[in-house]
Amino acid sequence: MMKIEADRAKCDGLGMCEAMAPDFFEVGDDGTVVVLDERPGEEYRQDLSAAVDACPVLALKLRD
Amino acid sequence: MTLVVVGASLAGLRAVEAARRDGYRGRIVLIGAEDHPPYDRLPLSKAFLDAEGPGRIEPFHSEAALRDELGVEPVLGAPADGLDTTAREVAVDGRTVSYDALVIATGATARRLPGSEGIAGVHTLRTAEDALAVRAALDRGARTVVIGAGFIGSEVAAAARKRGLSSTIVEALDVPLIRSVGAEAGAVCASLHREAGTELWLSTTVTGLEANGGVVTGVRLASGEVLPADLVVAGIGVVPATGWLAGSGVPLHERDGGVVCDATLATGVPGVYAAGDVAHAENPLFDGELMRLEHWTNAAEQGAAAARHAFAPESARALAPVPYFWSDWYGHRIQFVGTPRADEVVTAVPASGGFTALYRRRDRIVGALTVDRPREIMKYRRHIAGRAPWPEALAFAAATAA
Ligand SMILES: Cc1cc2nc3c(=O)[nH]c(=O)nc-3n(C[C@H](O)[C@H](O)[C@H](O)COP(=O)(O)OP(=O)(O)OC[C@H]3O[C@@H](n4cnc5c(N)ncnc54)[C@H](O)[C@@H]3O)c2cc1C
Ligand code: SF4
Numbered sequence: 001m002m003k004i005e006a007d008r009a010k011c012d013g014l015g016m017c018e019a020m021a022p023d024f025f026e027v028g029d030d031g032t033v034v035v036l037d038e039r040p041g042e043e044y045r046q047d048l049s050a051a052v053d054a055c056p057v058l059a060l061k062l063r064d
Numbered sequence: 065m066t067l068v069v070v071g072a073s074l075a076g077l078r079a080v081e082a083a084r085r086d087g088y089r090g091r092i093v094l095i096g097a098e099d100h101p102p103y104d105r106l107p108l109s110k111a112f113l114d115a116e117g118p119g120r121i122e123p124f125h126s127e128a129a130l131r132d133e134l135g136v137e138p139v140l141g142a143p144a145d146g147l148d149t150t151a152r153e154v155a156v157d158g159r160t161v162s163y164d165a166l167v168i169a170t171g172a173t174a175r176r177l178p179g180s181e182g183i184a185g186v187h188t189l190r191t192a193e194d195a196l197a198v199r200a201a202l203d204r205g206a207r208t209v210v211i212g213a214g215f216i217g218s219e220v221a222a223a224a225r226k227r228g229l230s231s232t233i234v235e236a237l238d239v240p241l242i243r244s245v246g247a248e249a250g251a252v253c254a255s256l257h258r259e260a261g262t263e264l265w266l267s268t269t270v271t272g273l274e275a276n277g278g279v280v281t282g283v284r285l286a287s288g289e290v291l292p293a294d295l296v297v298a299g300i301g302v303v304p305a306t307g308w309l310a311g312s313g314v315p316l317h318e319r320d321g322g323v324v325c326d327a328t329l330a331t332g333v334p335g336v337y338a339a340g341d342v343a344h345a346e347n348p349l350f351d352g353e354l355m356r357l358e359h360w361t362n363a364a365e366q367g368a369a370a371a372r373h374a375f376a377p378e379s380a381r382a383l384a385p386v387p388y389f390w391s392d393w394y395g396h397r398i399q400f401v402g403t404p405r406a407d408e409v410v411t412a413v414p415a416s417g418g419f420t421a422l423y424r425r426r427d428r429i430v431g432a433l434t435v436d437r438p439r440e441i442m443k444y445r446r447h448i449a450g451r452a453p454w455p456e457a458l459a460f461a462a463a464t465a466a
Binding site for chain 1: 104106360361364365368386388390397399438439441442445446
């Protein structure tokens with residue numbers, strides 16, 4: 001199963017991930033990302049890859 | 065098949081990455097005027113200017129990785145200097161490279177201050193070299209004068225203040241950023257400068273520079289006054305880099321010479337697409353308005369889409385992006401989504417707990433600006449993308465204002 005990894009130290013809170021996949025990412029009040037569901041189903045792979053690629057600071061990874 | 069991408073920065077890189085990700089195995093040539101492989105400009109006016117910032121600029125991929133991992137032929141340090149759209153050839157470095165598909169991603173060049181040639185200490189901030197020079201001046205404790213209160217100039221002023229150096233911004237308009245965020249939000253942004261101790265001269269025109277021995281010493285104003293300076297950074301806008309397209313038949317915008325394309329990024333010339341800061345693209349989300357955006361996310365998205373569409377024009381889909389940019393000054397985060405061209409702007413959260421301004425066109429929300437409200441901005445982006453009715457956006461703002 002896929003796993004979303006977010007490096008909160010790298011995250012700059014820019015919210016691109018939230019824009020691409022709002023069901024999985026949300027920027028919190030402290031300005032860093034919260035992963036809403038770390039183990040998404042396979043059907044979300046495309047949306048999640050788009051979110052990972054959109055992060056300007058490369059804070060996100062998808063692991064299999 | 066050969067894909068040629070001209071412009072080796074964010075949009076160009078995302079174009080070649082998307083082509084490979086989609087399984088394209090053919091030849092890719094990436095032509096770039098700079099000596100470096102593609103690197104990120106974002107940090108150049110931010111972390112890179114910090115006293116403890118990174119000492120060097122790391123590219124997204126090394127030249128070897130571009131070659132070996134992405135299978136790209138990089139032609140770096142060599143600007144394309146002509147395009148023949150009939151023969152489908154790009155001229156570079158005294159030779160020609162043939163293409164089947166071409167992505168134009170040559171971005172924009174910073175406008176220079178007239179009369180600054182040959183005066184040391186006067187810079188623009190667009191390239192790695194520019195950033196190194198500005199940083200070195202800050203390291204020497206320069207008194208900084210920024211000309212133009214746009215986002216990049218404002219970030220430079222903030223970087224100088226962060227080091228405890230004096231910083232001054234001179235702006236010709238009476239409200240900074242009025243074109244990018246409107247008057248009210250521009251005034252709020254201006255107040256961030258003043259609170260942080262940056263001197264802000266509005267409605268002020270620069271008439272020249274003072275120099276001593278070829279080194280800048282001051283900025284002369286229309287009033288005759290001279291602001292002392294060891295470092296002058298001009299943030300007075302950019303010009304699309306399309307000189308090499310003269311006579312090629314690729315449509316150029318009459319105002320600024322940027323490449324005009326439709327919502328699929330097609331230029332109308334067979335096989336030729338454009339992406340990033342160079343491109344004016346129609347945006348169906350905002351009444352088909354032609355938009356030339358100078359934003360990171362736009363360059364990344366358009367770069368990838370342009371390559372995909374160049375290979376499969378029949379399955380090309382119109383892009384309807386919600387523009388998004390952000391900027392960091394004095395520890396405050398300014399974020400903007402959508403367009404500031406509106407019938408009405410409403411302040412939804414007053415400046416004490418951060419600031420939110422919403423932009424209405426007819427009966428829907430078309431833009432939102434926030435200061436220090438990182439949690440909300442992407443929700444507004446969704447409202448805008450979904451053409452949400454104005455009352456809905458106002459209700460959301462009221463619910464989050466506390
Ligand atoms: C200092 C700075 C800070 C920024 N901060 C932010 C921010 O906080 N948020 C945000 O959203 N955006 C920001 N941006 C904007 C963002 O970086 C740009 O939108 C993005 O770089 C555009 O990418 P591009 O590939 O379209 O063009 P560019 O980055 O301009 O790259 C174009 C490339 O093409 C090359 N080129 C030009 N002519 C030729 C030719 N004839 N042949 C070959 N190569 C050529 C150029 O040398 C250049 O390398 C910032 C920009 C700068 C400069
Ligand atoms: S896109 Fe990257 S930086 Fe932005 S919130 Fe998501 S993880 Fe953080």
